Amino acid sequence: MSKTIQSIRGMHDILPEQTPAWQYLESTVRDLLAGYGYQEIRMPIVEMTELFARSIGEVTDIVEKEMYTFEDRNGDSLTLRPEGTASCVRAGIQHGLLHNQQQRLWYMGPMFRHERPQKGRYRQFHQIGVETFGIEGPDIDAELIMLTARLWRRLGISDVRLEINSLGSLEARAAYRERLVDYLRGHQDVLDEDSRRRLETNPLRVLDSKNLAMKDVIAGAPQLLDHLDAESVAHFEGLKQRLDTAGIVYVVNPCLVRGLDYYSRTVFEWITESLGAQGTICAGGRYDGLVEQLGGRATTAAGFAIGLERLLALLEEHGRLPSPVAPHVYLVTFGERAEREGLLLAERLRNVLPGLRLVMNCGGGSFKAQMKRADRSAAELALILGEDEVDAGEIGVKFLRREEDQRRFSQDQLEAFLRAQCFTAPSA
Numbered sequence: 001m002s003k004t005i006q007s008i009r010g011m012h013d014i015l016p017e018q019t020p021a022w023q024y025l026e027s028t029v030r031d032l033l034a035g036y037g038y039q040e041i042r043m044p045i046v047e048m049t050e051l052f053a054r055s056i057g058e059v060t061d062i063v064e065k066e067m068y069t070f071e072d073r074n075g076d077s078l079t080l081r082p083e084g085t086a087s088c089v090r091a092g093i094q095h096g097l098l099h100n101q102q103q104r105l106w107y108m109g110p111m112f113r114h115e116r117p118q119k120g121r122y123r124q125f126h127q128i129g130v131e132t133f134g135i136e137g138p139d140i141d142a143e144l145i146m147l148t149a150r151l152w153r154r155l156g157i158s159d160v161r162l163e164i165n166s167l168g169s170l171e172a173r174a175a176y177r178e179r180l181v182d183y184l185r186g187h188q189d190v191l192d193e194d195s196r197r198r199l200e201t202n203p204l205r206v207l208d209s210k211n212l213a214m215k216d217v218i219a220g221a222p223q224l225l226d227h228l229d230a231e232s233v234a235h236f237e238g239l240k241q242r243l244d245t246a247g248i249v250y251v252v253n254p255c256l257v258r259g260l261d262y263y264s265r266t267v268f269e270w271i272t273e274s275l276g277a278q279g280t281i282c283a284g285g286r287y288d289g290l291v292e293q294l295g296g297r298a299t300t301a302a303g304f305a306i307g308l309e310r311l312l313a314l315l316e317e318h319g320r321l322p323s324p325v326a327p328h329v330y331l332v333t334f335g336e337r338a339e340r341e342g343l344l345l346a347e348r349l350r351n352v353l354p355g356l357r358l359v360m361n362c363g364g365g366s367f368k369a370q371m372k373r374a375d376r377s378a379a380e381l382a383l384i385l386g387e388d389e390v391d392a393g394e395i396g397v398k399f400l401r402r403e404e405d406q407r408r409f410s411q412d413q414l415e416a417f418l419r420a421q422c423f424t425a426p427s428a
């Protein structure tokens with residue numbers, strides 16, 4: 001036998017036993033966002049490579065070493081999207097959705113990054129992204145944070161903490177960058193190799209290092225928060241006040257810088273201690289310069305992305321995953337006449353009871369084999385249709401999950417019985 005082909009490292013199948021959890025998460029988020037007036041947008045998974053280089057930044061981890069980039073048959077350089085914001089902005093500009101108007105948008109789907117696979121870190125992973133455009137004040141930053149707080153409540157998650165920071169304006173950040181570089185140069189000997197490289201390319205990222213040996217140097221570094229422009233200070237104060245009055249607890253983390261270049265002013269992360277090193281389940285902030293940077297007319301913007309694999313892992317940790325949806329009934333038939341009759345009966349029942357989850361035994365089998373399948377399906381009831389029942393115009397009903405005698409109904413009685421069992425409303 002030849003070797004079987006496996007999925008690509010870091011890219012996972014989501015199996016039938018796992019899809020109920022995904023669907024639950026997706027529908028919860030969809031309902032919640034509708035409650036805030038956000039509309040869904042769906043973008044292609046592949047974009048021109050230049051889009052990400054121009055938005056995320058040439059010297060970020062993502063663009064330097066994590067992108068799945070390839071040449072298509074025309075010789076164009078294409079990239080599997082590593083995140084959604086750039087695509088969303090591209091689509092917004094292309095379709096005239098951004099200029100002189102406000103937008104509240106969201107999307108959901110797979111993202112691709114060539115990282116070292118480990119718990120909570122994959123090469124294909126899924127995000128829900130939320131982006132707003134044309135709203136300048138801290139009110140929208142607060143709304144974004146409040147709606148994520150509501151999502152955690154709805155999902156029954158409590159052990160997440162909110163960290164916020166302000167990156168200020170581009171100019172304030174450029175001035176601060178020089179001070180930071182001066183300071184870090186004075187501590188070259190303590191910096192690890194990554195940080196020495198970043199010192200030249202992206203010094204703010206040094207503050208984000210998880211290397212404990214550099215902890216003291218980082219703690220002693222000048223803080224961006226002390227070097228903000230007046231407008232950014234006022235914006236940040238405005239956000240903090242709104243979170244305070246909404247009763248949302250946060251910590252200001254002056255070292256929170258985010259890995260993407262396009263952020264300005266507010267940045268935030270929701271972090272849990274329950275998942276180990278990969279504890280950030282949601283990250284976002286303002287990116288007022290990005291639309292213009294990508295060729296659109298200057299438009300303020302703010303958004304965030306949730307990592308769904310991490311959120312699901314957290315739900316599992318809390319025992320908050322929904323149980324799989326079982327069928328209500330499993331229809332067992334014997335003999336060709338009953339099987340043909342059964343197919344029609346099943347359709348008639350689905351016509352009159354739209355919420356009914358009915359599995360028809362297909363592929364024949366002995367009574368024992370069919371009842372075994374019925375049991376394995378986790379259905380509540382087995383409907384039994386044999387030659388006798390067909391002749392009498394009746395159907396047998398066997399209770400699979402409780403001690404109760406088998407019964408026999410006419411078709412009309414069966415419908416009323418199933419209705420009384422509440423097998424009628426479509427499941428959410």
Ligand code: ATP
Nearest residue numbers: 115120121122125259280281282283305306307310
């Ligand atoms: P990290 O610091 O964990 O690498 P990041 O700053 O690269 O995260 P973002 O680009 O802001 O992450 O993406 C938003 C969210 O998407 C993250 O907070 C995380 O939950 C999730 N995420 C990012 N990369 C991955 C990945 N490789 N596998 C699984 N989830 C991921």
Ligand code: MG
Nearest residue numbers: 061062115259
């Ligand atoms: Mg990353």
